[in-house]
Amino acid sequence: MIFKSPKTLHALPLLLAAVLAVPTMAAAPALRDRMKVPNVVPPLDPNEVTVLPVRDNIYMLTTSAGNITVHFGDGGVMIIDSGDGTLTPKVLAAIRALTSRPIAYVVNTSAEAEHIGGNADLARAGSPPGVPDADPQIAHVVAHEAASLRMQKASPDQKAIDSAGWPFVTYFVDTLEMYFSGTPVQLIHVPAARTDGDTLVVFRRPDVVSTGDIFSPDRYPVIRPERGGSLKGTIDALNRLLDITVPEDLQEGGTLVIPGHGRLCDEGEVVEYRDMLTVVRERISDLIRQGKTLEQVLAAKPTLDYDGMYGSTQGPWTTTQFITAAYRELAKK
Amino acid sequence: MRSQVPRCLSALVTLGATLLSALTPAHAQVNLAGGWGFRFHEDYSDRWPGPRAGDYMGLPINDAARMAADSWNPALITMPERQCIPHPSDYGTRSPANLVWWNEVDPGTQRIIAWKFRLSWMSPERTIWMDGRPHPPENTRHTRQGFSTGKWVGDTLVTWTTHLKLGYIKRNGVPRSDRATFSEHWMRNGPYLTLATIVYDPVYLTVPHISTQTFVQDDTLQRLARPCYPTIEVPREKGLVPTTLPWANPDLKELALETGLPLSVVRGGTDMTYPEFIMTLSTLPGTPPAAR
Numbered sequence: 001m002i003f004k005s006p007k008t009l010h011a012l013p014l015l016l017a018a019v020l021a022v023p024t025m026a027a028a029p030a031l032r033d034r035m036k037v038p039n040v041v042p043p044l045d046p047n048e049v050t051v052l053p054v055r056d057n058i059y060m061l062t063t064s065a066g067n068i069t070v071h072f073g074d075g076g077v078m079i080i081d082s083g084d085g086t087l088t089p090k091v092l093a094a095i096r097a098l099t100s101r102p103i104a105y106v107v108n109t110s111a112e113a114e115h116i117g118g119n120a121d122l123a124r125a126g127s128p129p130g131v132p133d134a135d136p137q138i139a140h141v142v143a144h145e146a147a148s149l150r151m152q153k154a155s156p157d158q159k160a161i162d163s164a165g166w167p168f169v170t171y172f173v174d175t176l177e178m179y180f181s182g183t184p185v186q187l188i189h190v191p192a193a194r195t196d197g198d199t200l201v202v203f204r205r206p207d208v209v210s211t212g213d214i215f216s217p218d219r220y221p222v223i224r225p226e227r228g229g230s231l232k233g234t235i236d237a238l239n240r241l242l243d244i245t246v247p248e249d250l251q252e253g254g255t256l257v258i259p260g261h262g263r264l265c266d267e268g269e270v271v272e273y274r275d276m277l278t279v280v281r282e283r284i285s286d287l288i289r290q291g292k293t294l295e296q297v298l299a300a301k302p303t304l305d306y307d308g309m310y311g312s313t314q315g316p317w318t319t320t321q322f323i324t325a326a327y328r329e330l331a332k333k
Numbered sequence: 334m335r336s337q338v339p340r341c342l343s344a345l346v347t348l349g350a351t352l353l354s355a356l357t358p359a360h361a362q363v364n365l366a367g368g369w370g371f372r373f374h375e376d377y378s379d380r381w382p383g384p385r386a387g388d389y390m391g392l393p394i395n396d397a398a399r400m401a402a403d404s405w406n407p408a409l410i411t412m413p414e415r416q417c418i419p420h421p422s423d424y425g426t427r428s429p430a431n432l433v434w435w436n437e438v439d440p441g442t443q444r445i446i447a448w449k450f451r452l453s454w455m456s457p458e459r460t461i462w463m464d465g466r467p468h469p470p471e472n473t474r475h476t477r478q479g480f481s482t483g484k485w486v487g488d489t490l491v492t493w494t495t496h497l498k499l500g501y502i503k504r505n506g507v508p509r510s511d512r513a514t515f516s517e518h519w520m521r522n523g524p525y526l527t528l529a530t531i532v533y534d535p536v537y538l539t540v541p542h543i544s545t546q547t548f549v550q551d552d553t554l555q556r557l558a559r560p561c562y563p564t565i566e567v568p569r570e571k572g573l574v575p576t577t578l579p580w581a582n583p584d585l586k587e588l589a590l591e592t593g594l595p596l597s598v599v600r601g602g603t604d605m606t607y608p609e610f611i612m613t614l615s616t617l618p619g620t621p622p623a624a625r
Contacts, residue, residue, distance in 0.1 A: 040468040040482070040514075041495050052472055062472045217511070239572045242414065249559060250457060251417045252476055252498070264474045269511075271414045272499050278574040279404060286578055305401035305579075308536030309499070309510055 049090045051098070052264060054256055056206040057181070061094055063087050065114040066261050069210040070095055071203060073181025076104035076129060080201050080210040080258075082165075085117030092125055104129035105180065107187065108143040108167070109212025109260070110198045111150035112222075113158050119151075119165025129180075141165060144189050145172040147197030150227065188244075190214060190237035194221060196228025198237065202244055209244055213260035217269045220303075220310045220322040221277070223329070231281060231326050238274040245270060276306050284323070285330050294327050363488050363521045365448060368554025369432040372547050381429055384505040387585035389601030390594075398508055398537035399600060400579050405506020408567070408575035417561035419455035421500025422478040423515045423532050427546050428504070430454040432526075433556045439464075448483065448490070456559045461492050468495050475511055490519040502532060502542055507601075510536035524550040539603040586620075593619040 044050050046064040054060050054069075061068040068091060069080035077099060083091055095103070103126025108116050119141055126139030143151070148167040154160045169176075176187040183205035190198050194213050201210040213222060214237045223229045241257075245267040248254035257265040283302040292300065303311060303319060311319035373381050389402060409415055420428045430452040437447045448461045461483040468480055475496045483492040493516055500509045513534035520527045526548040531541050589596040595617045604610050 040493055041471050042467070044471055050470065050472060052470075060472070235572065250419050250455060250477070250561070251414065251563065256474070263472045266474065267414070268418075268477070268498050269475070274572070275409075275574045275576075278572065279576045282574075282576055283578060286581075305397045305404065305508070308397055309512065 047087075049087055049094045051094050054206075054208055054258065054264060056183075057099075058203060058206050058208050059098060060258050060264055061091060063091065065117070066213075067210075067258055069201070069208075069258050070098065071181060071183070071185075071206075072099045072101050073183075074101075075181040076101045077126070078105040078107065078180055078185070079103060079122060080107045081109055081115040081212060081260075082106055082118030082122050084114040085121070088118040088121045091118060092122065102127045103139045105169075105178075106139055106141045106165075107201055108141065108147055108151075108199070109201065109210065109214075110195050111143065111147040111227075112195065112213060115212060115260070116151060116161055116165060120162035121165075123164055138164060140168040142169040142171075142176075142187065143167040144187075144197040144199050145170040146228065147195070147199070150195070150197060155227070188240065190233065190240055192228055192230045192233030193237040194227075194229045194234060195224050200237070200241060200244070207246075207254065208256045208258065209241065210258045211241060211260060214238065215241065215257065215265075215270055215273055216259045216261040217265055217273065218262040218310065219312065219317065220306075220319065222317045223322070223325040225325065225329065231277065231329050235274065235277050235281065238270060238277065241270055242267065242274060276310065280306070280326065281330065284326050288327070288331050294324060294331075297327050298323055362485060363490070365434045365450075365490070365519065365521065365526070366436060367434060368551045369434065369526050369548035370551035370554060371429060371431055372549055373429075375545065375547065376427075379503065380427060384503050385588045386505055387582070388505060388588050388599060389503070389507055390599055391605055392503065392507060392601040393538055393540045393542055393603045393606045394507060394601050395537060395539050401508040401537070402503075402506040403579035403582050403585060404577055406575040406577045411566045412575070413563040413565060416563040416566070417455070419452070419457040419477060420504070421497065421509065422457070422459055422481075422494060423497075423509065423513075423530055424501060424504065425452050425454075425457060425478075426517075426528055426530065427544055428452075428454060431551070431554050432548060433554050451556045453554075453557055455561060456557045461490070468493075479515075481517075488520065490517075492517040492519070508537050510534050512536050513538075526550070540606065589620040595619055 044062060050062040052060045052062065057072050059070045061070060063083050065084035065086065066081065068083055071078045077095060103122060106119055106122050108119070123139045123141055127137045128140055148170045151161050151166055171187060174189055178185045183203050186202040186204065188200040188202060190200055198212060198214055200214065214234065221234045223231055223234060245255035245257060247267045252266050252268045255267060257267070257270055259265055280303055284297060287297045287300055287302060298320060303323060307319055313319065389399065419425060432450045432452060434448060434450040436445045437449060438444060439446050446462070446464045448463060449458060451458045457478055459478050459481060461481045463483050466482065468482065473496060475498045477498050477500065479494040479497040481492050481494040483490050493514065495514045497511055497513055499511045501507055502509045509532060513532055515530055515532040518529040528546045529543065531543050532538065533541050586596060588594070589599045598605065598614060598617065604613065
């Protein structure tokens, strides 16, 4: 019967296709469901240490107190900054999961508490570079001389740390060069930035820079004039950092930048950060030229467009504190 | 009767093909491979000549975004650090750019692992992972193209993109933050490819920003190389960043003065993203001719 009705036969596939399409359409989510923002990025646990491979044998350890850089090879392990000390056992466990080589160096990018709190325990867990059987068994801590001096004496807002965490190697010139585990490592002093003892650490062969708190993509820089820091020095340090970084393609990638806090970056974020600070300096300077007081400058919200990315209304360093520090420095001129 | 047999066979073959196509997995119903040429019938003046300084009309932006855009200086793109930066991925498909799509398949299963496309201007390349992989953790590097995953919802390719660097939703300085994410809805209708992009930005947008663009199939298009090398175009003092003080930008009223539109409208806002705003607009006083 069906063979006698070709018209029906030709219509059948269309009918079948229509029937099959119904469940497909029913499965399509409603428009309102499509508009939801899915939480697809897993958040970090503030009580844990997260290990992120950076390049070659360099890893970034993320903690709630800041980032720690780990570089290892035949010469042992070099650590850049040691956190605030609260997660040191977990930091050590994370390093041991990467390598069993002894910790040889703990380098500090500044003397700020959240970067040196684990110095003593991590140093004690290591041994001097090239002398694994030495007595005492302690890794060498390295820092700029100004940072070293600040670690050794208490200040009104920061205690002196355990002497085991004091620097064994210091430098007072522009640059200290080391060759460690297959790569040249340059420690570059950037004066009067966050403090007077800040260091950029450049790993030349893997092309990675560890910046300490000179740069963090998620917060305004802390400026501590009482510890020799300044906005001008911070901007100068960022310009020095941009002289070092070289992007790979379309002005991203290439030199990788491990910031003091926040995600792994490249030159792109450093440019935005340098530009932000330069623009904020220009605005506050203009308001000062207009004769505005600090209260009037704060009311003018000169950082409003950046606050959503870098600002904070609570915690140890607020937007108000940042603007105040910048104002006081610029008003002196 | 004799003449009906081939027609019946034809009908059976068609039926079989339909059944087979119905059994095909739900992914990859639509082939996107090939070239797609841009068309500017929609939002022409914004997309081809480019927007005027201070024109934020129709954008659901907040005061922070306005301040960033008011401070934007076009000389920024002459800085060596910025000369070779392509448009961010959410804006790139809206810019004057053709697309060339291709896919990457698993050699064993022949399933599509990723859809990729390259834009003509500056040749940035997007990868949309289709293999169900998760987005990376938040401390991973952000890029200008971001990290995208996709899935087919019916015949629409729906993507999610995270891990973006700071970008813009209009190329006169209206910013899009590095906290933003966006979805895309790619819909092919024969030789036409329509894209709806929805940007979610907790820093600069008051509600999601939606835009649509259309492309037309063009198999003559080729992937292009990246011939950009930054150099010193304008000698400047080291560290100088071109900027405009937001409270002293002379260009912000230009559009309102020329068109007579109310300045409050030119400055953008949530209300004007809805069609009924046209009723409100008719009640607002325009910028007086005397001020023009």
